[in-house]
Amino acid sequence: MCGIVGYVGNKEAFPVLIKGLYRMEYRGYDSAGVAIVKENEINIHKCHGRVSDLEEFCKDKDVTGTCGIAHTRWATHGEPNDQNAHPHFSSDKKIALIHNGIIENHLTLKVALEKNGYIFNSETDTEVLIHLIEDVKKNENLPLAEAVRVALSQVVGTYGIIVVSSDEPDTLIVAKKGSPVIIGFGKNEYYVASDGAALIEYTNKVVYLNDEEIAVLTPGNDLQVKTIKNKKVSHYAEKLQLSLEELEKGGYPHFMLKEIYEQPRSIADSMRGRLNLKKDVVSLGGIVEYEDRLLNARRIVIVACGTSYHAGLVGEHLFEDLLRIPVEVEYASEFRYRNPVIYEDDVVIAISQSGETADTLAAIELSKKKGATVLGICNVVGSSIARATDAGSYTHAGPEIGVASTKAFTAQVTVLALMALCLADKKKKIPKKQYVRMVEALEKIPDQVKQILQSDEKVKEIASYIKDHTNALYLGRNYNYPVALEGALKLKEISYIHAEGYPAAEMKHGPIALIDENMPVIVIAVNSATYEKVVSNIQEVKARKGKIISIVTEGDKDVAALSDYVIEIPKTEELFTPILTSIPLQLLAYHAAVMCGRDVDRPRNLAKSVTVE
């Protein structure tokens, strides 16, 4: 996810652009840049780092001009560095472009463009767009807007783009598909941004572009909008309702809630380009060269911390179930100091949202020193862990700002599921029919998450019960034991209510002494191989007056009859249930924390990335 800003009018563009980037830095912050049109030239200034680094970088540069675009990046393709920062130039330096989204067919387009003599200066998918537009403009001698339209009709993927040209120095061309674009109206001026946060101080008169629409913004002219199929469209301006503070959170009161609600998209993004339903193929480009190493591994050792460790525990079930390869999951902080036995034919998988966790990094270095192959599953492109591992897969969840990890967890589990499915199919470990059934089930997950989010009001009711307690117990088995741990971590780290996750059967070995009418017990009791066992555990709790909050598969009446509160999730393959069962537990922790008056996005004593031991 990146932030784009554009301005054309009677003011100097640079101050508007820079301020807009600051407003959208939460959307991505690994590199930034501006392009400003001045007397039939375009000046581009861009650099690795945050918006403040760009502002510093531009101090001695010519940034004058009244038409410009700016971008703050969340790297998806290509490391965060100066070359990969946006804007990108056409070969003749007459056109510049910024982009938010993913061009899925960029490799195919790149090969064709290279054959036509285009030279690429970056590793980004975006650069394909600018050369494609340039190629179309030149070969078909089209005005910029038409060249953009023709070029985009060849593109598969998502985009929110703004294009400027020195041939049309007072015009912005804007196009949208799958990434947000808002156009703001000023007095003889236009503003463009990914969200209203960058516009609100100038105007609240806006238009939201729809998918596959292209707009031409020239001060003094009315807004012109066409579809990709060249059909004229009219838009009526509406009033931007939200406050600036809310806008930066996309209208949500906290980043954490926004990120919980982003999960249908972030899970879909973690599968994008990796799960081909038509061909029933799952492929992870980042680890292709290491598939054999994984399939012939003596062991898979997963190292991580916190929520990422819980995702690793789900990975253990996935890999052992589907690949029959032994898996160990280790807290990185324990692993690095216990002088572990590591074999050269081990494959170590490090999981980390931030890619900067010190203990996980240290575990990687130790594993590499002992000769193991080390792969990474990270959310931040170009992070230390991404660079330290031999290869890996990005989760593409977008920036996770809330300290409590939510969308990163479900994206990590999704990538682990994709990895297990891809390797199981290669190893012919599971019958084709079962494999196809699983692939189809995985593809449905984003919509099922959307459905679960509709039970938010019900979860809020449960949170109002939980908030008055000082303890809670989370129980789960098998695939959902890690979710019990994750649910407990969520509650305690943001509401400060103590919570413990436990294997449901382990209750009898001690914790059952805790059960009385004051102990809320959250039980994950979805359809599974151990369902009947979990029902018995619920009865054991009930017999001791424990309050039961159950997560069940929709339609389950038996557990509902035993429970004080019930949340239903849609039916799916057992191995994917952790992605679904974690959603209500995220919401439960969030609402309890809000009701307890906690600083949800910045809980006490915590940091988003633990870069120290």
Ligand code: AGP
């Ligand atoms: C999760 O809610 C916590 N904020 C924390 O446990 C986190 O998962 C842990 O610090 C690991 O971080 P990483 O994924 O960035 O390595």
